[in-house]
Amino acid sequence: MFLQKLKDITTFIFDVDGVLTDGxxxxTDNGQSLRTFNIKDGYAMQLAVKxxxxxxxxSGGDGIAMGRRFSNLGISDVFLGTGDKVAVFNQYLADKNISAAEVLYMGDDIPDLKVMRLVGLATCPSDAVEEIKAVSAFISPYPGGKTAVRDIIxxxxKVQGRWHDEDPNAADSGV
Structure with a gap:
């Protein structure tokens, strides 16, 4: 059942804090928030876009650096500072003409719960909260910010036969 669901995925949606970062x-003294992203997650994300x-x-989080990170990976559908993830999710599906069944979502905490109940495949990092683990079809063995995103992508x-990159570029990880 799980492998069949992987075959149907066309769209990945990720939370940031606790999924793409360790949370x-x-x-800084001037109020800027700094996060650390994993380069291996970035490589998988840009390859998926390609x-x-x-x-x-x-994400409920926000920041110029976050937007720049995703832009460098070729991700243009970025919604930061989001209070209502379900509303953004529903609008995204409508705008892109995507069925919820095609969507894999990875979240880690309570603000992700409602969206995760709507998608075709709910997933989470190993260090997600218990409520998120309970609704996840797949729990990565890796924690947030430590290649959980790479793992699921x-x-x-691989299940879809699309993992290999014939012409990898060392700059592809979006740094």
Whole structure:
């Protein structure tokens, strides 16, 4: 059943804090929030974009650097500072003409719960809260910010026979 669901995925949606990062936020004296992203997650994300998958970021967090990181990976559907993730999710599906059954969502905490109940495949990092683990069809063995995103993208693309990149570029990780 799980492998069949992987075959149907056309769209990845990710939360940021706790999924693409380890959930830590450093705050500078001038109030800027700093996050650390994993380069291996970035490589998988840009490869998925190259292969024609839709990638979307929906996060309550915000920041110029976050937007720049996703832009460098070729991700244009980025919704930061989002209070109502369900409303953004529903509008995204309508705008892109996507069925919820085609969507894989990875979240880690309570603000992701309602969206995760709507998607075709709910997933989470190993360090997600218990409520999120309970609704997830797949729990990565990796924690947030430590290649959980790479893990699930790679699984989907391998099942679909689309993982290999014939012409990799060392700059593809979006730094």
């Amino acid at each position: 830590s936020v450093q705050v 292969k024609g998958y839709k990638l979307c970021i929906i 790679e699984k989907v693309m």
